[in-house]
Amino acid sequence: MFVIFGLILLIIFIILMAIRKMAEPKINPLRGVLNELETGKIKSHVTACIKETAENGIEKIGANGGVIYYFEGGTIRFNELVLGQDYINYTYLDDPYFVSYALKKNSLCNMISYDIPDYPRVSTPLDQISVIYNNNCMYASFYSAYDGFYGENVMNKLCYVARESACEGFAKGRDLGLTIQKQLEDYVANKLPLCVNFSAFAEREYVNITVVRDPTVEANIHNSEVVFIVQYPLKITFENQEPVTRIFDYEATLKVRLGLIYNFLYDLLSTDSQDITFDINTAFISSPYWRQGIELRRVEDAYFNTCPSVTCFAPYDYDDILEITDRKSLVNGKPFLFRGVVENRKPALDLLSVEYTFDLKNTNVVEITFRGYDPDDTGVTYHFLSQGPGAGWRENDAQILQWLQDGLLKISIGNRDYSKGGHDVAILVTDDNGLYDYQWFKIKIIDTRTNRPPQDDCIRHCIYHACTHYTSGGQCDVCVGRGMPPPVDECPLSSMEPKQNPYKDCIKWCWLANNVCWDVCHGGFGEYGTTCGRCGRPIMHSGDPEKHVDCSQKSSPAQCNVHYPDCFWVRHQVDYAYAEECLNDTLLHTPEAPAYIILEEEI
Numbered sequence: 001m002f003v004i005f006g007l008i009l010l011i012i013f014i015i016l017m018a019i020r021k022m023a024e025p026k027i028n029p030l031r032g033v034l035n036e037l038e039t040g041k042i043k044s045h046v047t048a049c050i051k052e053t054a055e056n057g058i059e060k061i062g063a064n065g066g067v068i069y070y071f072e073g074g075t076i077r078f079n080e081l082v083l084g085q086d087y088i089n090y091t092y093l094d095d096p097y098f099v100s101y102a103l104k105k106n107s108l109c110n111m112i113s114y115d116i117p118d119y120p121r122v123s124t125p126l127d128q129i130s131v132i133y134n135n136n137c138m139y140a141s142f143y144s145a146y147d148g149f150y151g152e153n154v155m156n157k158l159c160y161v162a163r164e165s166a167c168e169g170f171a172k173g174r175d176l177g178l179t180i181q182k183q184l185e186d187y188v189a190n191k192l193p194l195c196v197n198f199s200a201f202a203e204r205e206y207v208n209i210t211v212v213r214d215p216t217v218e219a220n221i222h223n224s225e226v227v228f229i230v231q232y233p234l235k236i237t238f239e240n241q242e243p244v245t246r247i248f249d250y251e252a253t254l255k256v257r258l259g260l261i262y263n264f265l266y267d268l269l270s271t272d273s274q275d276i277t278f279d280i281n282t283a284f285i286s287s288p289y290w291r292q293g294i295e296l297r298r299v300e301d302a303y304f305n306t307c308p309s310v311t312c313f314a315p316y317d318y319d320d321i322l323e324i325t326d327r328k329s330l331v332n333g334k335p336f337l338f339r340g341v342v343e344n345r346k347p348a349l350d351l352l353s354v355e356y357t358f359d360l361k362n363t364n365v366v367e368i369t370f371r372g373y374d375p376d377d378t379g380v381t382y383h384f385l386s387q388g389p390g391a392g393w394r395e396n397d398a399q400i401l402q403w404l405q406d407g408l409l410k411i412s413i414g415n416r417d418y419s420k421g422g423h424d425v426a427i428l429v430t431d432d433n434g435l436y437d438y439q440w441f442k443i444k445i446i447d448t449r450t451n452r453p454p455q456d457d458c459i460r461h462c463i464y465h466a467c468t469h470y471t472s473g474g475q476c477d478v479c480v481g482r483g484m485p486p487p488v489d490e491c492p493l494s495s496m497e498p499k500q501n502p503y504k505d506c507i508k509w510c511w512l513a514n515n516v517c518w519d520v521c522h523g524g525f526g527e528y529g530t531t532c533g534r535c536g537r538p539i540m541h542s543g544d545p546e547k548h549v550d551c552s553q554k555s556s557p558a559q560c561n562v563h564y565p566d567c568f569w570v571r572h573q574v575d576y577a578y579a580e581e582c583l584n585d586t587l588l589h590t591p592e593a594p595a596y597i598i599l600e601e602e603i
Contacts, residue, residue: 030244033207033236037248042201046232049195050188050252054219054228057187058256059331061180062338065100066156066262068183075177075186084316088303088341099302099321102340103269106152108144109137116346117438120149120276125351126373130274146170146266148274150345150375155269156180158262159221167221167259170266180262185217188228192217198234208237212245223260228252256329257291261338264289265324268296269342276348276373280322293328300378301433302341318344318433320376345375346435349427353441358413360420360447366411372429372437383428384409385438393423413445420445554582 036042060068067087068074078098081087087098106112111132113119121129129149138145147153157173159181173179198209212233220227230250237243267287272280284296304317320342329336349372358366372380382404386393394400394411403410409427413419421444428438557569559582569582 030236030238030241033209034246036201037209037234037236037246042198043248043250046196046230046248046250047252049192050228050230050250051254053188053191053195054184054226054252054254055256055331056191057184058226058254058258058336060187061184061258062261062331062336063097063099065102065338065340066180067098067100068187069098073187073190074183076183084314084319088316088319088321090299090302090321090339097339099339099341100156101319102153102155102265102322102342103151103273104154104343105345106137106147106149106273108140108147108152109133109149111136112149114346116436117349117440119346119437120348123351126276126348129276133274142174143170146270146273148270150276151269151273151343153266153269153273155262155266155340156183158259168263168266170270171259171262180258181219181221184219184221184226184228188217188219188230189214192230196232206239210235210237221259221262223263224255224257226254226256226258228254254331256331256336257326258329258336258338260289260291261294261324261326261329261336264294265322265338265340268322269340272375276375279377281377291328293326295325295327297323297325298377299323316343320344342376344433344435347372347374347380347429347431347437349429349437349439352427352439355442355444357444357446360413360445361449364412364414366409366413366443366445368409368443369407370409370427371407372427374431376431378432380429380431381405382407383430385426385428387424393425411443420447552582557582 057068057074060072060074065087067076069076069078071078081098083089085101087100090097090099105114111121113122120126121132124132133149137147143153153170157167157175157179158171159167159173160176160179161172161174176182192215193211198211201209212235215230215232218229220229228251230252232248232250233245234248235243235245264284264287267289268280268284271287272278280296281298284290299321301318302321303314303319322340322342324338326336326338349370352368352370356366356368370382372382374380384395384397384400384404386395397411400409400411409425423443423445424440425443426438426440428436430436569580
């Protein structure tokens with residue numbers, strides 16, 4: 001009985017298993033391949049390749065300042081770009097980079113003057129610059145509202161104008177091909193087929209998987225991440241079956257704060273272009289886009305430090321690179337780095353008055369405050385210049401040098417007679433790379449305590465006779481020509497007898513007269529203590545040092561002055577003779593340079 005019962009149970013189990021097997025559908029090999037492409041190992045492989053190529057693209061975008069070049073797998077043709085205009089060479093850890101410019105001179109606002117000493121705007125205090133810009137240049141272009149007198153932001157835009165992503169108004173680009181978003185899409189589309197390999201899986205499953213056309217890539221850039229959506233058109237073929245064509249969707253997300261970093265740098269450069277007092281080195285944390293983990297580093301004179309040879313000298317030697325590092329965004333295992341080149345800009349001296357008057361009745365000290373700024377935040381140095389014989393009026397005064405770097409022109413005048421009158425002086429401000437700005441103004445010293453203070457008109461009458469007599473080689477018994485002395489009531493000082501005349505030293509008289517009215521004699525005088533002979537007009541820079549040519553190669557005044565505005569045709573003393581040649585203003589202002597005479601007006 002038990003044996004029979006067991007046999008019956010076994011038969012029933014076999015019948016049930018057969019029924020179940022008959023009820024199961026036959027496995028479709030196509031379905032298995034589709035599952036692998038949509039959710040399985042193939043999808044994981046493709047997603048990993050998307051992440052790999054996307055990380056490489058983002059790394060290149062950051063390293064080059066928003067550009068992936070054609071030779072790197074991008075679309076920007078390097079041979080169409082100009083060194084020093086579109087990019088500069090930069091070597092970091094022995095790796096060469098070609099970093100794109102982020103901030104350059106403003107080429108859109110015609111209210112800006114790049115001439116010295118008018119820069120940035122003739123006869124305008126610096127606190128009024130933004131008002132002028134807002135009234136005249138705010139709408140010069142689609143992006144002008146984010147630029148200023150001190151720069152134009154030329155970074156490639158983050159995304160195309162029709163896309164949203166993390167694009168603020170300033171980050172939307174009208175040129176689709178130059179946007180960072182489009183460059184990343186093109187790079188991933190170009191590089192992805194080199195990474196994805198369908199053949200290994202196809203051989204294992206006895207199926208042929210081929211790519212119908214290149215994948216399409218969409219990159220969505222957000223403040224906290226970058227999302228890549230890829231559509232891959234594939235054809236699946238089994239033996240003795242009709243092929244099936246499908247478009248498979250893949251997505252990969254990189255936790256890289258590309259949108260935030262771009263907005264952060266753009267905002268900093270926008271502020272820096274509008275406010276010359278903004279110090280980007282320390283004030284970057286004031287940006288609304290700054291977050292923990294974001295660091296800024298300035299690489300000063302980036303190209304010059306890469307190639308510090310005289311053979312590499314170029315106007316862009318002193319352009320800086322800003323590097324933004326995000327410690328909370330890892331790309332290929334390293335913190336994300338985004339670079340941008342900032343063109344070296346001229347310093348600016350805030351507007352000074354045309355004339356400052358000091359009365360010895362009230363004070364015995366000249367005090368004038370001034371302020372210069374360097375948009376590149378590298379610090380400035382001040383110099384005091386004056387028109388006059390030799391070094392000029394008080395030009396090498398130790399007291400002036402003591403206070404000068406604090407933005408204070410301080411001169412003790414006391415009752416020194418040779419301080420009275422008008423003195424043409426200047427403040428020159430230079431940055432660490434030799435760019436400069438300056439302003440000439442007059443210091444007028446009077447003394448209302450006297451009944452007959454020296455007047456300019458009086459001096460004008462006297463100086464002609466003094467110059468004429470002394471330069472003619474006559475003896476200096478008195479400081480005026482004996483034949484045509486001015487009336488006593490017009491120039492009492494000059495009519496005194498030598499013993500009573502405080503200006504019986506004719507050299508000192510010429511020095512005083514020249515300080516008060518240097519332009520009357522159409523020339524100047526020698527240094528104090530030397531012959532009162534002719535000297536040149538005060539020499540000042542005529543243009544940008546970075547534009548200097550080799551002036552010494554020009555052999556005539558016409559070649560020197562007409563074709564090269566930064567060159568001067570000068571005469572200088574060599575032993576007991578004179579030599580004439582074409583020199584640039586840098587040579588004229590070296591400490592060891594002798595006194596030069598400008599023979600031709602600079603153009």
